[in-house]
Each structure stands twice: as C-alpha cells, then as structure tokens.
Amino acid sequence: MRIDIITIFPDYFAPLELSLIGKARAAGILDIRLHDLRSWTHDRHNTVDDTPYGGGPGMVMKPEPWGEALDAVAGAPEPGGAAGPGAVPRLVVPTPSGTPFTQERAKRLSEEPWLVFACGRYEGIDSRVAADAARRMPVEEVSIGDYVLAGGESATLVIVETVSRLLPGVLGNAESAVQDSFAAGAMENLLEGPVFTKPARWRDLEVPPVLLSGDHGAVDRWRRHEALRKTARNRPELLRALAEGGMAGLDRTD
Numbered sequence: 001m002r003i004d005i006i007t008i009f010p011d012y013f014a015p016l017e018l019s020l021i022g023k024a025r026a027a028g029i030l031d032i033r034l035h036d037l038r039s040w041t042h043d044r045h046n047t048v049d050d051t052p053y054g055g056g057p058g059m060v061m062k063p064e065p066w067g068e069a070l071d072a073v074a075g076a077p078e079p080g081g082a083a084g085p086g087a088v089p090r091l092v093v094p095t096p097s098g099t100p101f102t103q104e105r106a107k108r109l110s111e112e113p114w115l116v117f118a119c120g121r122y123e124g125i126d127s128r129v130a131a132d133a134a135r136r137m138p139v140e141e142v143s144i145g146d147y148v149l150a151g152g153e154s155a156t157l158v159i160v161e162t163v164s165r166l167l168p169g170v171l172g173n174a175e176s177a178v179q180d181s182f183a184a185g186a187m188e189n190l191l192e193g194p195v196f197t198k199p200a201r202w203r204d205l206e207v208p209p210v211l212l213s214g215d216h217g218a219v220d221r222w223r224r225h226e227a228l229r230k231t232a233r234n235r236p237e238l239l240r241a242l243a244e245g246g247m248a249g250l251d252r253t254d
C-alpha cells in the first residue's frame, strides 16, 4: 500500500519511522511519503491560510496550494510504484465534520492500494479543494471522534496505524492471532475483558483460577462473560445493537 500525507507539519509523522509501521516500511509492505504543503506556495511567506469569506473567527486554508499539491501527489502514479499504473488514490480528509471512523471502515481502507491524507488546520480547508479533488478521485471526510483537534495530523496517525496493522505481514504472529479471535463469532462487537500474564499472584492479587485450569471451554465461557460485563458497563449501546441484531452469536455455547 502506498500512503501519501500532505501537511504543514511533516515532522509530526516521525513516529511512522518506529515499531511495526517502521518495519513494514523497511520491508516494502508500506510506502509512506510525506509532503510539506508549503512546497506548493510561491510567496515569500509561504502563505497557506487567509481570512474566511463571510467573516467569523480564525483562518481558512487557501485552495491554491492544496490544488497544486494534490495535482503533484495524487496525479499519475510513477510507473512501477506501489500503486499500479493508472491507479487513482482515495483522498482521506480527517475532520470533526466527517463520517465516523470504525474498525470496519479501517478494514475497507486497508484493501485500497493508495491513500492520500490531507491534514487540515485552522478552521479547515477551503471546501472547493475536496470538490475539485472529487472530480478525479474518491474523497472521504473522516471523523475519529466528537472533539476538535488543532489539525488533522493526530487523526491521520490514528487512521494510518489502525489501517496499517490490518495489512498482511505488518503484525507479528502473536498480535494477528489476537485480531483474528475478535473477528470470529460471539466476541465480535464486544469489548475485550481483563487479560493476565505471569506471575499468578502479584501484590496479593490473584489471576482468576479458571485461566490456570487448562479447561479451554471454561476459559472461553469466562472470557465471553467478562466481555459482556465490560461491554454492559462501558458501552451498553453496543449490547443493544447486538441484541437488535437477533442475538447473533451471543447464544452460542462453544
């Protein structure tokens, strides 16, 4: 997968050199490229923003630099690159006014060959930028939550990490095993219950004996019960959705 990120703060993405994503880039699984939006400004001050038409507080990001940046970055892919010839990227714009980002949407994005992220700042990007881009590529405005960040960079890190860990070869065997178990059956759409590792007793706190019993059926039943308890306590609306879904999987006894 090829990922391009256009931002006025490229250094914000240093974390993408580290850990799983850093290794995936070194292994050629991920081709992540950073672009400084100011490269497409032509005035002495590298201006990227201006006052909003119609008045109001704050500044709006000017359309011209974005238009030139997207032409350069999301135009024709170079031959032999990660995105095949004639590939068209999907433009992802993190914004509080976007549609909700979910694990299911991350899965869909992870199946795309090429994503371009536009990191907005200030009061936002001139709306004509997305309108113009939509003439030649799919555009998704994505919200990672109901709060306002100072810019799209943190949200882009969240989306890139969530999507990248779903790519084959990015997670080690141990982690991908965990991911698979959530994909299966009755644990889907439930929150994960408590997890434990050695020692069996720590500061007078015991690991639940069932987990040491070797009775895998009992362990699975205990884990599902704990997942239900956690979900009922922290996200009751997920349980209602599950119930409305016809108790799919909940009544399984395996």
Ligand SMILES: COC(=O)COc1cccc(COC(=O)c2cn[nH]c2)c1
Pocket: 093, 094, 095, 096, 119, 120, 121, 122, 123, 124, 125, 126, 130, 141, 142, 143, 144, 145, 146, 147, 148, 149, 150, 151, 152, 153, 155
């Ligand atoms: C059309 O899109 C834009 O103009 C984007 O502009 C902005 C402006 C300010 C902040 C952000 C970053 O996104 C969030 O704050 C956000 C995303 N999810 N939850 C909070 C983006």
